[in-house]
Amino acid sequence: MNPLNHVAIIMDGNGRWGIKKKNSRNSGHKEGLKTVEKIIKQAVKKKISYLTLYAFSTENWKRPKKEIDYLFRLLENFLTKKLNELHKNKIKLKIIGTKNFSPKLNRLLKFAEKKTSNNKTLQINLALNYGSKSELIDALRKLKNSNRKITEKNLIKYLQTSNIPDPDFLIRTGNTKRLSNFLLWQLAYSEIFFEKKLWPDFNEKDFNKIVKEYKLIKRNFGNV
Ligand code: IPE
Ligand code: IPE
Ligand code: MG
Numbered sequence: 001m002n003p004l005n006h007v008a009i010i011m012d013g014n015g016r017w018g019i020k021k022k023n024s025r026n027s028g029h030k031e032g033l034k035t036v037e038k039i040i041k042q043a044v045k046k047k048i049s050y051l052t053l054y055a056f057s058t059e060n061w062k063r064p065k066k067e068i069d070y071l072f073r074l075l076e077n078f079l080t081k082k083l084n085e086l087h088k089n090k091i092k093l094k095i096i097g098t099k100n101f102s103p104k105l106n107r108l109l110k111f112a113e114k115k116t117s118n119n120k121t122l123q124i125n126l127a128l129n130y131g132s133k134s135e136l137i138d139a140l141r142k143l144k145n146s147n148r149k150i151t152e153k154n155l156i157k158y159l160q161t162s163n164i165p166d167p168d169f170l171i172r173t174g175n176t177k178r179l180s181n182f183l184l185w186q187l188a189y190s191e192i193f194f195e196k197k198l199w200p201d202f203n204e205k206d207f208n209k210i211v212k213e214y215k216l217i218k219r220n221f222g223n224v
Helices: 014-022 025-045 058-062 065-088 103-115 132-146 152-157 204-215
Strands: 006-010 050-057 091-096 122-130 169-172 191-194
Touching: 014 025, 025 050, 025 065, 025 122, 025 204, 050 058, 050 065, 058 065, 058 122, 065 091, 065 103, 091 103, 132 152, 169 204, 191 204
Parallel strands: 006 050, 006 169, 050 122, 091 122, 169 191
Antiparallel strands: none
C-alpha cells in the first residue's frame, strides 16, 4: 500500500454552488469554508502530514472586487476565530504565494505562521495569491543570483515548498480537469483525482474514498 504523506487540493466549485443554491457566488465561498474545516479534521484523523489547499490564485485577481473582498474577509474572520483551535490541535500553518494583501491581513497571516511554527500534527500549506509560474520564475532568479549550479536539487531549495515533500495526490473538485497554475513542478509524479462534486458538497466520505483508491495504485515513477 502506498504511504500517504501529502495531499493537495484545488477547492473548486464554490461559485457555482452558491449560484445554484442561493443565487450568490459569495454564499458558495462561505459554505466552502465548512468543507475546509471538515477536510482538515479528516486529514488529522488520517495522520496526513501535509495538506496543501489552493485558496486564491494569482489569476483570481481578475474576479469582481466584491468577490475578492468577500473572500479575504472570510479568511480574516476564519483566522481570527479559529487560530487558537488550530494551534491547540498542533496544526502548523504556512502560506505559499506572495503576501501582498491589506496590511491587516498580512500581519494576521504572519502572526498565524509564527504562532503555529513549531506544531507537528499537520502542516497546512495555504496557497494564497499563489501561481506556479511566478513561483518558478522567482526560484530561478534566486538560484541564478546564488551562483549555484542549475540542478533539480538546487532549484527545489528556492521553491515556496522547499522542505515539503511533493504531493502524493491531488484532488480537484468542481468537475473541471485542469491544474490552473497550481504546483506544476511539484505535481510532476502525483496521482490526480478529478471529482465531480462542487467543493461545498465534498465531504469526509468522498475524501476517504479517494485515500483508499490512492493507496492501491501501482506507482511506477518511470520504473516497471
Ligand atoms: C474556487 O471556487 C474557490 C476560489 C477560486 C476562491 P470558484 O469560485 O472558482 O467556483 P466556480 O468554479 O466559479 O464554481
Ligand atoms: C483554481 O480555481 C483556483 C482555486 C481553487 C483557488 P479557478 O476556478 O480559479 O480556476 P479556473 O480559472 O477555472 O481555471
Ligand atoms: Mg472555479
